[in-house]
Amino acid sequence: MKIVVASGKGGTGKTSVAVNLALSVEAEQYIDCDVEEPNAHIFLKPGHKRQQPVELLVPIIDEKKCTYCRKCAEFCQYNALFVAGETAMVFNELCHSCGGCKLVCPEGAITEEPRQIGTITVSESSGMSLVYGELNVGEALAVPVIAAVKEQAVDEGLVILDAAPGSACPLVETVHGTDFCLMVTEPTPFGLHDLEVATEVVELLTVPMGVVVNFAGIGDRGVYEFCERKGITILMEIPYDRRIAELYSRGVPFTAEMTEWRARFTELLATVETMVK
Amino acid sequence: MKVAVSSTGGSLESAVDPRFGRCSVFLIVDTETMKYQAVPNSSIGAAHGAGIGAAQSVAQLGVKAVLTGQVGPNAHMALSQGGVQIYTGAFGTVGQAVEAYKRGELRSASSPTVGGHFGQGGRAMGGGRGQGRRRP
Numbered sequence: 001m002k003i004v005v006a007s008g009k010g011g012t013g014k015t016s017v018a019v020n021l022a023l024s025v026e027a028e029q030y031i032d033c034d035v036e037e038p039n040a041h042i043f044l045k046p047g048h049k050r051q052q053p054v055e056l057l058v059p060i061i062d063e064k065k066c067t068y069c070r071k072c073a074e075f076c077q078y079n080a081l082f083v084a085g086e087t088a089m090v091f092n093e094l095c096h097s098c099g100g101c102k103l104v105c106p107e108g109a110i111t112e113e114p115r116q117i118g119t120i121t122v123s124e125s126s127g128m129s130l131v132y133g134e135l136n137v138g139e140a141l142a143v144p145v146i147a148a149v150k151e152q153a154v155d156e157g158l159v160i161l162d163a164a165p166g167s168a169c170p171l172v173e174t175v176h177g178t179d180f181c182l183m184v185t186e187p188t189p190f191g192l193h194d195l196e197v198a199t200e201v202v203e204l205l206t207v208p209m210g211v212v213v214n215f216a217g218i219g220d221r222g223v224y225e226f227c228e229r230k231g232i233t234i235l236m237e238i239p240y241d242r243r244i245a246e247l248y249s250r251g252v253p254f255t256a257e258m259t260e261w262r263a264r265f266t267e268l269l270a271t272v273e274t275m276v277k
Numbered sequence: 278m279k280v281a282v283s284s285t286g287g288s289l290e291s292a293v294d295p296r297f298g299r300c301s302v303f304l305i306v307d308t309e310t311m312k313y314q315a316v317p318n319s320s321i322g323a324a325h326g327a328g329i330g331a332a333q334s335v336a337q338l339g340v341k342a343v344l345t346g347q348v349g350p351n352a353h354m355a356l357s358q359g360g361v362q363i364y365t366g367a368f369g370t371v372g373q374a375v376e377a378y379k380r381g382e383l384r385s386a387s388s389p390t391v392g393g394h395f396g397q398g399g400r401a402m403g404g405g406r407g408q409g410r411r412r413p
Contacts, residue, residue, distance in 0.1 A: 078326055079325060083333070085359055085360050087358045091351060
């Protein structure tokens, strides 16, 4: 089973919830899909790491064959190609690697070559496989790196996927094809706003979801009222607790010391299993 | 000579749009006769690479120069490679900008005058990454 931990809003405690859940239920694998700022490995302190590049194919135009007909530039929806007069240019970082320019070129002047945009790391921690991706600085496309880390997913056992904040392409890529989405939010107008947007996206992907309210006790009742109205189950509340914050500040998953929480995460998983069936 | 002016509307009285890639209209003006043609900028809503798309459009129209307020890195690279001269600092109406150009009062931009995403406004402004590079 694949469970995504997402939120919409940043800083609600996605990674904390994902790591503590994974450790409590002894998940098979943890995949950090926040390829712009992966940080689950700070909690999980992995050992030996294997790295591999993530590459995208980008077009190379052979100007000896190019007749500057502009078909490639007209085809490209991302304006990654510019052709004018006797000039043909490729703006690599706008290229989404669809390969269309190569197909439409009547002269066979376009070939493709790989260009590295990031790296994925495969490692192990606490008997669990840990995978995370890193998008190179200055690169625009997180989705291919997320796809690359997801490709490492094991078929058997429980896989926890830690999503990036936000509700755009990275969330869609992370949630697509998974079994359940755990939305971590905070009970504030900000948490509510972003939860509303993110749940709308996950609904469209037809992935069942539930909510974890973190920092419970602060803020207002908006998140609770929203969940009730939408029929979204609140699976857990984690209090606004100084001890949790202190453990976090030292990079320690709180279930490592507050062991009574392990049973609660195990219960949460059992509930999720019934919701998926 | 034909020049393209980034414009907010379809006449010589329209105000110059300081943005190149995301202006509403390009006014293609013959500097001798002041006859003009208004061409809507199809890149205005482009999610990515509006400057390159706009450069592609004006280069195809056969203009020799672009008069605008600011030009970003990708548009600058595309226009200069495409043999289109770039003049920045244009303001007022399109007609006034063309007159200023004819009097030699506009700056020829040998490098981008703003970072990428200038025309998108908001926090992305000035976040450019230089030639041939850009954020989503």
